[in-house]
Amino acid sequence: MTIPVVGEEERLNVSSISCGKLAWIYIEKPTLREVEYLAQHFNFHVLNLDDVLSRVQRPKIDEYGDHLFIVLHFPVFNKENRVTTPSEVDIFIGENYIVTIHKSGDLKPLSKFFEECRLDEGIRNTYMCRSSGYLFYHILDRLVNYCFPILDKIVDNVEKVEDLIFARAVPETVREISLVRRDLISFRRVIHPQIGVVEALEREEYTFFKEDQDIYFGDIADHIRKIWDGLEDCKEVVDGLVDTSNWLTSHRIQEIMRVLTIVMAIMAPGTLLASIYGMNIPLPGGVDQGSMWPLAAILTIMLGIAVGMLWFFRRRHWL
Numbered sequence: 001m002t003i004p005v006v007g008e009e010e011r012l013n014v015s016s017i018s019c020g021k022l023a024w025i026y027i028e029k030p031t032l033r034e035v036e037y038l039a040q041h042f043n044f045h046v047l048n049l050d051d052v053l054s055r056v057q058r059p060k061i062d063e064y065g066d067h068l069f070i071v072l073h074f075p076v077f078n079k080e081n082r083v084t085t086p087s088e089v090d091i092f093i094g095e096n097y098i099v100t101i102h103k104s105g106d107l108k109p110l111s112k113f114f115e116e117c118r119l120d121e122g123i124r125n126t127y128m129c130r131s132s133g134y135l136f137y138h139i140l141d142r143l144v145n146y147c148f149p150i151l152d153k154i155v156d157n158v159e160k161v162e163d164l165i166f167a168r169a170v171p172e173t174v175r176e177i178s179l180v181r182r183d184l185i186s187f188r189r190v191i192h193p194q195i196g197v198v199e200a201l202e203r204e205e206y207t208f209f210k211e212d213q214d215i216y217f218g219d220i221a222d223h224i225r226k227i228w229d230g231l232e233d234c235k236e237v238v239d240g241l242v243d244t245s246n247w248l249t250s251h252r253i254q255e256i257m258r259v260l261t262i263v264m265a266i267m268a269p270g271t272l273l274a275s276i277y278g279m280n281i282p283l284p285g286g287v288d289q290g291s292m293w294p295l296a297a298i299l300t301i302m303l304g305i306a307v308g309m310l311w312f313f314r315r316r317h318w319l
Contacts, residue, residue: 005279007119007139012033012273013030013031013034014026014037014120015027017088017117017124017128018128018306019125019128019129020130021096021130021134022096022128023098024095024098024114024135025097025098025099026100026111026114027100027101027103028102028111029103029104030052030101032053033038035049036316037053037107038099042092042097042099043057043066044069044152045064045069046094048062048092051071057088057110059072059073061197062127063204066094066208067093068091068093069091070090070091070197071089072194073086073088073089073193073194074087074190075087075150075191076106076107077150077153077183077273078080079265082179082183083179083186084187084190085186086189086190087102087103087104087106089103091139092130093133094208096137097132098131098132098135100114100139107143108146109143109145109279110142111143132209133206137217137219137220141219141223141309142226144224145190145222146229148186148227149246150248151230154231154234155230158180158181158234158237158241161173161180161223161241162241165177165241175277177238177241177245180238181238181242184235188228191224191228191231195221195224195225195228198220198221202214202217202218203212204219230280265309269309270305270306273298
């Protein structure tokens, strides 16, 4: 197998850097031409190369005699839609090479780290002159650390919603809770499958890594678990906020229904008297008598009943 050198891939969407025997091949937004380039220079399985072009792959590790094929997802926050979306990274790693394939090009830590190694010889010597496993660890470390600011943003949004619940109108609160909950669910969907992959890296032994996997990848696994624990805490808080919001909404509805019931109770006696004297039959004090005194008396009685009911309701602390 021939490790490609810098400059050989200039016409393709491929960049590479090398330090000693180790080469880092960086591909962003791959097409069929980049996959053919990999097939020519590496002994990768055709199904893995197909996975590189497929739209969505679940996180996994495929182990071969001299290399690994790893699929990972990392969260990227979409400011316009206010939701976290997954960004896929495909990685081939052997004894003297790492190939990273980023499909969407929106993972800044990965591209920034590659540029740092390409432009700064000191950084390149620090991270690339030991082994492919050491470089792979630092790539993962940068990508996992990138998750923490997104998690902190979700925590801040949860705290803002917590303040909104007791201060704003119900429709606005429900919308904010829905947005935070959707973002939290998307983030959890991205992180959860990574736990098994990283734990496998920590647990299994790959001779071409030439590093203490349980130490280096154990550190990555701890970070992933910490992120997951943070998401679990946020989920519990959001579920509690949803229950609180539902309770407050129910309480407000009950208050409105209580006031409307009191209003209807106050109006009921007057409505009863008005309906009696609205009948088309002669009644004492009716319109057939031609006097306003009976009407005044009826209105006075209605008002007295309403005042009496208000006094009674206040005495019973219903108002």
